[in-house]
Amino acid sequence: MNLTMAKALNAGLRRALGADPKVLLAGEDIGKLGGVFRVTEGLQAEFGPDRVVDSPLAEAGIVGTAVGLAMRGYRPVVEIQFDGFVYPAFDQIVSQVSRIRFRSGGQFGVPLVVRIPFGGGIGAIEHHSESPEAYFAHTPGLKVVTCSNPLDAYWMIQQAIADDDPVIFFEPKRRYHEKGEVDTDADDAPMSLYQARVVKPGTDATLIAYGPMVRTCVEAAIAADKEGRNLEVVDLRSLSPLDDATILASVRRTGRAIVVHEAVGTLGMGAEIAARIQAECFFELQAPVLRVTGYDLPYPPSRTEDGYLPDLDRVLDAVDRSLAY
Amino acid sequence: MTEAADSIDFVQLLDQAGRRVEHQDFAYAGTDADIAARLRDMILARRIDSEATALQRKGELGLWPPMLGQEAAQIGSARASRMPDELIPSYREHGVAWCAGIDPIDLLSTFRGTSMACWPSRPKNFHLYSFVIGSQTLHAVGMAMGMQRDGLVGNEDPDANGAAVVYFGDGATSQGDVNEAFIFAASYAAPVVFFCQNNQYAISEPIALQSRIPLYRRAAGFGFPGVRVDGNDVLAVEAVTAWALDHARAGKGPVLVEAYTYRMGAHTTSDDPTKYRKAEEEAEWRAKDPIERVTTYLLNAGAIDQAWLDRVAVESEALAERLRAACVELPEPKLEDSWHQVYANTPDLLENQRTEYLAYQAAFEVN
Ligand SMILES: Cc1ncc(C[n+]2csc(CCOP(=O)(O)OP(=O)(O)O)c2C)c(N)n1
Ligand SMILES: [Mg+2]
Numbered sequence: 001m002n003l004t005m006a007k008a009l010n011a012g013l014r015r016a017l018g019a020d021p022k023v024l025l026a027g028e029d030i031g032k033l034g035g036v037f038r039v040t041e042g043l044q045a046e047f048g049p050d051r052v053v054d055s056p057l058a059e060a061g062i063v064g065t066a067v068g069l070a071m072r073g074y075r076p077v078v079e080i081q082f083d084g085f086v087y088p089a090f091d092q093i094v095s096q097v098s099r100i101r102f103r104s105g106g107q108f109g110v111p112l113v114v115r116i117p118f119g120g121g122i123g124a125i126e127h128h129s130e131s132p133e134a135y136f137a138h139t140p141g142l143k144v145v146t147c148s149n150p151l152d153a154y155w156m157i158q159q160a161i162a163d164d165d166p167v168i169f170f171e172p173k174r175r176y177h178e179k180g181e182v183d184t185d186a187d188d189a190p191m192s193l194y195q196a197r198v199v200k201p202g203t204d205a206t207l208i209a210y211g212p213m214v215r216t217c218v219e220a221a222i223a224a225d226k227e228g229r230n231l232e233v234v235d236l237r238s239l240s241p242l243d244d245a246t247i248l249a250s251v252r253r254t255g256r257a258i259v260v261h262e263a264v265g266t267l268g269m270g271a272e273i274a275a276r277i278q279a280e281c282f283f284e285l286q287a288p289v290l291r292v293t294g295y296d297l298p299y300p301p302s303r304t305e306d307g308y309l310p311d312l313d314r315v316l317d318a319v320d321r322s323l324a325y
Numbered sequence: 326m327t328e329a330a331d332s333i334d335f336v337q338l339l340d341q342a343g344r345r346v347e348h349q350d351f352a353y354a355g356t357d358a359d360i361a362a363r364l365r366d367m368i369l370a371r372r373i374d375s376e377a378t379a380l381q382r383k384g385e386l387g388l389w390p391p392m393l394g395q396e397a398a399q400i401g402s403a404r405a406s407r408m409p410d411e412l413i414p415s416y417r418e419h420g421v422a423w424c425a426g427i428d429p430i431d432l433l434s435t436f437r438g439t440s441m442a443c444w445p446s447r448p449k450n451f452h453l454y455s456f457v458i459g460s461q462t463l464h465a466v467g468m469a470m471g472m473q474r475d476g477l478v479g480n481e482d483p484d485a486n487g488a489a490v491v492y493f494g495d496g497a498t499s500q501g502d503v504n505e506a507f508i509f510a511a512s513y514a515a516p517v518v519f520f521c522q523n524n525q526y527a528i529s530e531p532i533a534l535q536s537r538i539p540l541y542r543r544a545a546g547f548g549f550p551g552v553r554v555d556g557n558d559v560l561a562v563e564a565v566t567a568w569a570l571d572h573a574r575a576g577k578g579p580v581l582v583e584a585y586t587y588r589m590g591a592h593t594t595s596d597d598p599t600k601y602r603k604a605e606e607e608a609e610w611r612a613k614d615p616i617e618r619v620t621t622y623l624l625n626a627g628a629i630d631q632a633w634l635d636r637v638a639v640e641s642e643a644l645a646e647r648l649r650a651a652c653v654e655l656p657e658p659k660l661e662d663s664w665h666q667v668y669a670n671t672p673d674l675l676e677n678q679r680t681e682y683l684a685y686q687a688a689f690e691v692n
Contacts, residue, residue, distance in 0.1 A: 032601045033529035056535050057458060057496035057527050085457065088501065123387045123438060127456045266674070295678050300663045302387055302438030307660040307682075317685065 001184055006176040008150035009039045009115075011184050012157040013077065017047050020075060023161055026053040026062055027079030027115075036081055037117055037176055059089035063114065067096055070110045075161055083118040084127025090135070097166045098141030112166045113157070118146075119212045119262050120309055121174035123302045130299060131263035133211075136168045137240040137272075144240040145193060146170035148214035150180035152237065159193035167193075170239075172212035196243035198250060202232035205256035205322050208247060208273060210236040213260045213310060220315040229319065239269055247273065248280050255286035256322045260310050265293035287325035290318045334539075335585050336565050337555040341613045343621030345560075351568065353560040357628035363404060363559045364619045364629070365637050367396040370420040371616065372641035373429045376648050377419070377436070381594040385652050386436045392419045394557075394589030397615030398522050400424060401562025402490060402584070405570055408450065409477060409487035413465040416454045417522075418492050425451035429644075430651045439655045458493075459500030462519065465491030466506045469515035469573075478516045479576030486574035488516035490566070496527020498543070499535045507547040507579070514578035518569045519544075521581065522556060524588035529601035544581035556586030557615040587613070661686075 003011065016023050025040060031054040034041030044052035055062045059080060066076035080086045086093070093114065100110045120129030137144045143165050147153040153171070160167040191197065199214065200221050207217040214235045221231040234250050236242065251257045257277050259270035270291035277289050292310045300308050338353050340346050353360075374392045381389040392399065399420030406412060414421055419432055422444075431444035435454065442453040455461035469489040472478055477487040497503050498521060510517045523540055525532050536543070544551025550572070554565040562584055569580035587610040591598050598607075623629040664679035665671055 028527070029529045031529075034600070036528070036595070054530055054534060056499040057530065058499040058501060060501050061499070087457075125388055125436065125438070125456060126441065295664075295682065296675055297663045297667060300660060301440055301658045304658050304660040304663065305438075307686075308663075313689075314685075 001182050002179050003150045003154070003182045004177050004179050005147070005150045005153045005171070006037055006039050008154040008180070008182050009157055009171065010041060010043070011182065012154040013040065014043060014046070015184070016077070016158050016161045017043065017051060020161075022073055023075045023077065024051045024053065024069070025077050025079070026055050026066060028055055028057055028062075028081050030054060030079050035079060037173065039115075039171070039176075040079065059085055059087075060092050063089040063092040063097065063112075066112050067092065067100065067110055070112045071100070071108045075111045075113075077113040077115060077161055080114060080116045082128045083116055083130035083132055086114070086116055086132060089114075093136070093142070093168070094139050098139050101165070102141060109164050110166045111161075111164050113160045113169050114166070115157075115169045115171060117173035117176070118170045119172050119174060120299060120305050121212065123305070125302070126299070129302070129305065131261065131294065133168075133170055133239055134263055134268050137269065141166070142240065143167045143194070143238070144170070145238045146172065146211040147237070148172065148175065148211055148235050150178070151182050151190075154182045154184065155189040156193055156237070159189055163193065170211055174212055175215065178215070194238040194241055194243060196234050196236045196238065196246040198232060198246065199235045200231070200233040202230040202254065204230045204254060205258060205319055206232045206234060206250045206254045207258050207260060207315065207319075208234045208236065209260040210239060210269070212262060216310065216312060217260055217315060220312045220319070223312060224316060224319060229323070231319065236269075242273065242276070244276060244280070248277065251277050251281050252284045255284055257285075257289045258292060258315070258318045258322055259289065260292045260315055262294050262309055264296050265291050266296050268293055287322045290322055292318045333585065335553040335555045336561045337558050338560040338564060339558045339618055339622055341557070341618050343618040343625060345622070348561075351561065351564045353564050354567070355563070357623065357626055360560065360619060361623055361629050361633070363400055363563070364616070364623060366400045366404070366420070366424060367559065367616050367619070368637050369641050369644060370396050370400060370423045372645050373423065373648065374419055376645040377429075377433060378590070378594060380433065380649065380652050381436070386433060386594075387438050388593050388595060389436050390417045390593045391588075391590035392417050394587045394610065394615070395522055395524060396420050397559035398556040398562055398584035398586050401559040402520050402566040402582070405563045405566035406490055409472075410570065411450045411452065411465070411468045411472070411487070411489040413452045413461050413468070413489060413491040414454055415458075415461060415492045415494060415497070416456050417494075418454070421492065422451060425449040427451055429648055430655070433648065433652050434655050437652065437655055439658050459497040459502040462491050462493055462497070462503045462506035463509070465489040466510045466515050466517055469510065469517040470513055472516055473513070478574060483571070483574065486516075488518060488570050488573035490518045490520050490570070492520050492522065494527060495521065495523040495525065495532050495535055495540060496530065497521075498540055507544070507549075507581075510579035511548045514576065516573035516576070517579040518566065518573055519579060519581040520566065521583045522586055523583050524586050526588055526592070526602070528592045528596065539583065541581055541583035549579045549581065551581040551583065553583045553585055556584030557613050557618070559615060559619060586615075
């Protein structure tokens with residue numbers, strides 16, 4: 001089937017709800033309205049208001065009650081309406097969700113999925129274009145993943161729900177309406193949730209990206225091809241844990257790495273990835289690991305976001321700099 | 326026994342047919358000329374709002390949260406305040422902004438994405454729009470605590486006193502921040518009027534999901550008075566808010582005012598209310614229009630005539646035309662300005678980033 005990412009997520013959620021009566025969805029406006037991005041459209045009608053729950057307007061409440069449900073064996077999937085509104089729930093996620101297993105000596109896990117539409121590029125007002133993934137990846141006990149295309153969206157959401165650990169699931173909102181082939185009849189996911197994927201093989205340098213920036217990097221690689229530069233693109237998919245093996249193998253092949261993300265550079269995913277690469281591939285590196293990221297600014301007024309967000313040109317500029325070493 | 330959250334028992338001074346009604350505790354202190362001034366405010370504010378909605382439809386704004394239907398709640402409460410009161414809005418308070426003398430073009434700029442919330446706050450103490458639901462209620466309490474320390478509360482001369490008025494929605498009352506704001510304000514007897522516009526919805530979610538008792542009655546649990554007012558009755562809103570402000574300014578502590586109203590439009594221009602509410606309900610509320618009843622009253626009282634209404638209509642069209650023209654002329658923001666807006670003293674990292682950004686842009690222009 002040719003599905004948008006939003007529809008693929010919807011199909012994945014539907015399948016998870018159908019497969020396991022313990023799965024339940026909660027969040028603001030997810031029922032009748034189907035969520036502001038319509039990711040849960042039709043699910044309340046199909047599974048009822050006990051399984052697809054409209055929550056009062058309180059993120060700490062949504063996540064905190066999900067912890068309790070999870071401790072009684074449910075598998076809650078909560079939606080945070082926009083990236084910028086996860087912070088009222090930050091305490092619950094960082095101090096509770098991530099640690100219940102550790103604190104209880106393994107008696108309780110929190111098989112919770114927190115879905116967060118994230119990233120910019122949609123001309124939104126304040127607090128609707130954030131990329132807060134590093135805060136969560138910084139927290140032991142949480143897993144953090146993000147999909148870049150409809151097929152991954154369909155499988156990754158189901159794998160996240162099936163995982164016995166809490167998963168923060170970032171959905172690149174500007175890619176919600178991009179389409180791709182999804183076989184919703186297939187029995188099994190094509191790969192592990194925590195594996196990175198080489199989406200385009202290449203020899204000259206490795207572009208490492210995730211979520212919304214994967215497409216940007218693939219486009220940059222196609223443009224570079226025309227100039228005789230053969231770039232490899234790695235889609236991380238999982239930000240925590242990181243699939244070191246795939247990342248390092250790619251960089252060993254190409255000798256050059258450029259990490260691309262929308263989030264601000266300082267202490268972002270790129271910093272961690274660069275550190276791991278330099279520690280493991282020091283002698284194979286032909287150039288320092290470079291980063292192309294959002295600037296160290298609060299997300300700016302939307303009319304300037306094109307300059308703020310990494311784009312094809314900024315990626316290729318970094319490729320030039322890398323190859324110049 | 327709980328009283329249903331939607332059972333209507335409120336202070337009303339002008340009914341939906343435009344007749345003055347008596348209330349045992351509240352009376353409207355103004356004249357018919359004052360009421361006509363409120364009507365003019367409401368008509369102009371509605372025109373600003375409809376023009377902004379139209380501009381969004383034309384692609385000139387990224388988004389607009391319409392105020393349609395909430396004119397009386399906003400104009401009535403804002404006109405009850407005066408300096409040095411602090412007005413702390415949520416994001417739909419275009420009518421309050423109007424009363425505070427904010428140029429509506431500055432509101433459009435925020436929703437066009439040409440600026441953050443950069444209007445001049447201080448002249449009339451009208452603060453930033455807040456998009457994180459409920460967060461501003463705590464700031465308001467802090468401002469009120471500051472006013473206490475600045476000697477603006479409980480003075481013998483009532484004109485020397487001030488209070489904070491903070492706006493938030495029915496949905497916001499579920500947030501921890503709002504409940505904490507209630508607690509802090511009560512503990513310190515801070516001079517705050519919590520002005521909740523219960524417009525019946527938080528996007529698609531009806532009020533019953535947020536509260537099983539009328540919102541105004543929550544105040545009792547926190548230890549301060551709560552009043553529900555007909556939010557579509559500008560006279561009642563002004564009278565109740567004036568009382569609440571006097572109470573707070575005198576040092577008697579916070580008040581919760583629940584303005585019972587209706588969001589006649591969509592949540593924002595991105596929203597489709599047909600997915601979650603019925604046309605009959607909308608029609609029922611249209612009959613309670615806040616502007617119509619005042620027009621009827623003033624016409625019947627002979628305080629205004631058709632010529633007056635025509636003049637205001639001309640004025641509002643001129644205002645809309647100015648906004649239409651000014652919106653597309655709003656200066657395009659420059660990303661390079663952002664680096665200097667983050668800190669009082671820009672750190673080297675940001676300064677260097679800015680320099681690199683400018684060099685990168687310049688290289689583009691040459692190529
Ligand atoms: C913390 C937070 N969570 C979610 C949102 C998304 N959101 C924006 S407006 C809104 C509904 C607000 O309802 P209400 O408080 O009744 O105000 P109204 O929009 O009706 O004026 C929601 C859920 C947000 N802005 N902030
Ligand atoms: Mg509301």
